[in-house]
Amino acid sequence: MTISDIAPRLARGEVKSETLTEECLSQIEALNPKLNAFITVTADDALATARAADKDIAGGRYRGSLHGIPLSLKDLVDLKGVRTTAGSLVRAGHLAAEDAVVTARLRAAGAVFVGKTNLHEFAFGTTTEDSGFGLSRNPVDASRSPGGSSGGSAIAVATGMSLGTVGTDTGGSIRIPAAACGIVGLKPAWGEISASGVVPLSRQLDHVGPLASCVADAWIQYNAMLPADRQTGLVPAAAPLKGMRLGVPAGYLFDRLDADVEHAVNATIDALRAAGAIVTDVAIPHATEMAAIYLHLVFGDAAEYHARTLLSRPQDYTPNVRMRLEMARYVLAEDYIRALRGKAVIAHEVDRALEGVDALVLPALAIPAPPIGAATMPVKGGPEAVRALMLRCTQPFNLSGHPAISLPCGTAHGGLPIGLQLAGHKGQTPALVTVALAVERAIAHAG
């Protein structure tokens, strides 16, 4: 069930928000004990909001495509009157005094919030295994991670626990779980959507954005998250594939891929070329330095935010996240500055790679969802660290700030989803979405 399909029926009164909300709450009740996607379920508030939405719609006060739609929020995002745990016992007693800006905008659009979703503690990880509220499981294969850090959000959408959700993305935390769970994840450009009222990991790399069942649903949520004067309403038309110019950042971003991922992504690129897209190789010369840049920036920023609580209540962090934060404290200022300069270099190189093309096309996630507990995965004949593999293809666009979107492009062994990533020009997220709509259609046609 997609927002795009159901919204017109809600508007016509053929479907009730209360019914939709009850269905989502039933899914949560049935699946959450196994998958652990939600930390907090706001059933009573959701049903009251849904009934109010039904009354408004029946009274001719329809607000648009999100009116009466059940959504969830990653539990880093403030929802007034509800705790924001950030997946950590450090914040278990927190109660949000106000909505985050993004929550308030979605509320104004008529959204119904069914609850707050699980995440890798403080968004400081890619698997949603380290949470003070227990690990989450992939809905396709419960022995696997759903990806992270917005793992609970991705599960919620993939299983119909909510029809859309809000995630955050510092190194890939929207796109990675979207790819691992077979849904769409949109990271807008840096700063495009307010992060006010969202627990930070690294303020200069954090992005707020939607996870959704399809590209059109991602657009509907993204549009409602924008400031009112920048919202445009209608889902844009797909860009024509014939003549679309796509750049493939060959090299580093393609050289550590699981064989099934490599095959699916290359087959998709071939299908796009066959449909009329003009595909060329492009370069990001310092791609090999991205992991080192990212590590120093995230560590420096996280060390600052967690400095006091790491000293006063270290026992309330999960062991792995605590260890990462303890290590983060040792980053020197001079190396942080070198990383800041490297970030600017990467941003410039992504701009250059995008010159003359509409979007970059590459994998979203180098591997299918990893087994829970795996520290390494075999790729290209050798073991590679899972965390590095999962961040590899997404972190460039956190460093550069360009908008990027992950969408499903096939399955690997065991039916595990594979994600394709498109990255667009800064300030042109709507144009990227028009490309993604066309690519999504082409993938469906090829499949």
Next chain:
Amino acid sequence: MTVGEWLEWAKADALKRGMSELMGPLDGLAQATERLRAADWNDDADKDTPHELPEAE
């Protein structure tokens, strides 16, 4: 401080705080720091004057 000196200091400090599990991860961080310091965008005080700074628009 060289990366070697930093690593020695960081490990000693971690051990003093009873965090021996940080030894391996600190080695990994040191490798990343070496890579960062070797990058060609870094300036040196006795090399060419930096020229890449953009003008304000």
